[in-house]
Amino acid sequence: MYKYLLLLVFPVFIFSQSKKISGSISNTEKQPLDSIRIDLFSADNILFKSLLTNQEGEFSFENIPNQSFKIKIQDENYLSYEKIINTENTNKKIEIILKNNQKEIEGVSLTKKKPLVKRKVDRLEFNVENSNISSLNAWEILKKTPQVTVNNDLLAVKGGTSVLITINDKKVMMSGEELKNFLENTQGDDVKSVEVITNPPAKYEAEGSAVLNIVMKKNKIEGYRGIISSKYVQTQYAKGVSGISQYYKKDKISVMASYFRGTGTYYREETGYVNYPEDGTTWISTMNRKDQAKSQNTLNFNIEYEIDTLTTASLNYSGYFNPKSFGTYHVPTIIYNSQNIAQSNYTTINDHYSRTINNSLSFQLDRKLNNKSSISWINYFTGNNATKYQDVLTFLNFANQNPKENNFITDHKNNVQLYSTQLDYQWKGNRLELESGTKYSFVKTDSKLSFSDNENGSFEYKPLKSSNFDYKEHNFALYASLAYNVGKWNFKGGLRTEMTNLEGIVSEPYEVNKNNYWSLFPTFYAQYTTDKKHEFGFSYGKRISRPFYSWLNPAKSYYNLFSYYQGDPKLKATITHNLNLTYSFKNWNIDFYYRKELFPSMEISFQEHENNNLIYYYTNIEKGEAFGISLYKNFEIKPWWSLVVSENLEHNENYFKGIDGVLNKNKVWNWVSNISTSFTLDKNSDWKMEIGQNYYSPAIQGTFRISSSWSAYFVMNRKFFNKKLETALIFNDIFKSTKQKVSTKYGNQDNYFLDYQDTQGFTISLKYNFGNQSVKNTKTIKKSDEQERL
DSSP states (O other): OHHHHHHHHHHHHHHHTOEEEEEEEEETTOOBOOSOEEEEEETTSOEEEEEEOOTTSEEEEEEEOSSEEEEEEEETTEEEEEEEEEGGGOOSOEEEEEOBSEEEETTEEEEOOOOSEEEOSSOEEEEOTTSTTTTSBHHHHHHTSTTEEEETTEEEETTBOOEEEEETTEEOSOOHHHHHHHHHTSBGGGEEEEEEESSOOTTSOSBSSEEEEEEEOOOOSOEEEEEEEEEEEESSSEEEEEEEEEEEEETTEEEEEEEEEEEEEEEEEEEEEEEETTTTEEEEEEEEEEEEEEEEEEEEEEEEEEEETTEEEEEEEEEEEEEEEEEEEEEEEEEEOTTSOEEEEEEEEEEEEEEEEEEEEEEEEEEEOSSSEEEEEEEEEEEEEEEEEEEEEEEEEOTTSOOEEEEEEEEEEEEEEEEEEEEEEEEEOSSEEEEEEEEEEEEEEEEEEEEEEEETTEEEEOTTTOEEEEEEEEEEEEEEEEEEEETTEEEEEEEEEEEEEEEEEEETTEEEEEEEEEEEEEEEEEEEEOTTOOEEEEEEEEEEEOOOGGGGOOOOEEEETTEEEEOOTTOOOEEEEEEEEEEEETTEEEEEEEEEEESOEEEEEEEETTTTEEEEEEEEOSEEEEEEEEEEEEEEEETTEEEEEEEEEEEEEEEEEOTTSOEEEEEEEEEEEEEEEEEEOSTTSOEEEEEEEEEEOOEEETTEEEOOEEEEEEEEEEEETTTTEEEEEEEESTTOOOOEEEEEEETTEEEEEEEEOOOOEEEEEEEEEEEOTTOOOOOOOOOOSGGGGO
16 A cells, blocks of 8 residues: 555655756857757666757756756767766756867868768768858759759759759759759758769659759758848849748648749840851851840748658648740841852841749658658649740841841740659668659640731731640559668669550641550669778669650741741650769769660751751650769868869760761760869858869760850858858859850751850859758658659
């Protein structure tokens, strides 16, 4: 009886004897530190409680038993702190001073860094945390990632341009300018690392030759924070973007919401030359493109809820709205005879506008089955609506003809809808790891092009020049992969199979294209690590690149009276085989690679001599082959001074048939060099500077030969007010040296254009952080690979 009574009374006794441990935390400058995590351990080293300091740097542990405890603080910005506390003798607040985790050298300092590059069995991990580029946005970080090159805003990985972008292994459902806009508005401070996956495992979509996976920091700490940011860009004309991001986590719920609005004028210079050997004429056109977009709106909302300790549900919405982008191009063309004397001319006035709306909704459910296995179920829907309208007026002044005018309008409406559902299973043991899953997706596109000619002052609809294009695609996939670690060896292999069923219907001329096929996509990886940490690796993967939906549309989209763009509904998917040999040691990373592409699809130009038309269209060439070597090294010259060298040397060959049926070969040795040096200019790592250069030697794309280009840049970042205010100043293409010549010359084809994409300029950005800055970005929901083809 007394034993039971004692058990009832004991909790009350303990509570009555409870104590309180309270105090404050500051740095060596006596500034209070908020959001510092404090762990309270019992005498037998068992974690008792954890909490965060408030904005005044204060903390308080309530209802503490009367015994000894140990306070432990571990924060990456400060030296570790430990102290034994006896609650019997604790009568006053504890004052804790944390020292900065840094070394001072020659008046500057640098926070300790993790290795910037780490080689894994199936990918290369580029650590952005604690590096000088973490203050940039996600787009700029991708441009500085090993093995990644960006030329005219086109991403490439070791020379391959079919690249899939994911965030936390989840596909970003945007492409082109929308994707760039989204990544530019993704804060670099929220990015943990970028994974370069040249041979993606079976878990990933077979689409694309490589994957760039942006790994975001986890949202672990409760609280609220916000970021207000703005950016001003001055090139030939001004552009700007501003917005707000907000993050909140409390108990089982995490919420993230952001809105950005951009406006500006976009400019591009182009001069085209077309030679016609039959009549000895040369056509020279000068086109300076100037487009205005006054309201570019990017929205993102994500909510994650922990249903229980094993189950998490997530809902995500993202949208991009550009209600009107417009401009008027004045394009004079002069026609010279064989004696280089101007004999004719015409002027095109292209008045146009476009509208883009993209909505994406996703739902994800994650369930942990036990300590070793888990499943995920993901559903997503995307709707993309685009309208392009143009009024083209041409003044013709040809030799031996009376001057005349030609006027036509086109109205092109395109609507894409896609739905997908996916189920993934993962089991992970000490040495063995298994992944498997299935996916189904459905895509539907409706494209309508209306063409009208101006006849006697009124526009008449022309059905033979108009077109409707309907396209449907079903895709079903199964995959499984197995990883095994034994001693110094790591192995991983997988197999993915995808069934594709498609149907495309063209109204003018009427044509139905159907295709139904299964494809297998094997992958294999092996890695060996020596006792001295030399890492040797081998990998093989087979991939597929399906054409963008716009590439399949055969409707003629006219630039002017003598030039138009056209897709091909019979485009084949490109099959790519990748082989890689890798070596890594002490931040040296070297890759030897071989890539073979069967029927790669790409844009080429074609001259019709009988009517002097220059046509740009998408087609499949015979094949492409490339082999090369990629090198990346980060030199720590001083703790505050680093040098990054990234080099890629590649031999590339493209085989294509001319209009005469003769097989042609376009080949080149291509060298891409990116070298940068960065400095940390103050002891708190708040002031950083970087200078760099990017060089691209001559390259090829199908029938095109692309000239070399070079650019230099300068970046300076500074943080103020305890890192709450961040500023950046960026100068791009300092010497205006990125102009390129893109030429086609084989058989009777002889044309080229000089291109400059308005890259010289400067950027000023401001970002203000408020709230609890320990809160990081919330989880991003899985997205579809089909969106990449919009």
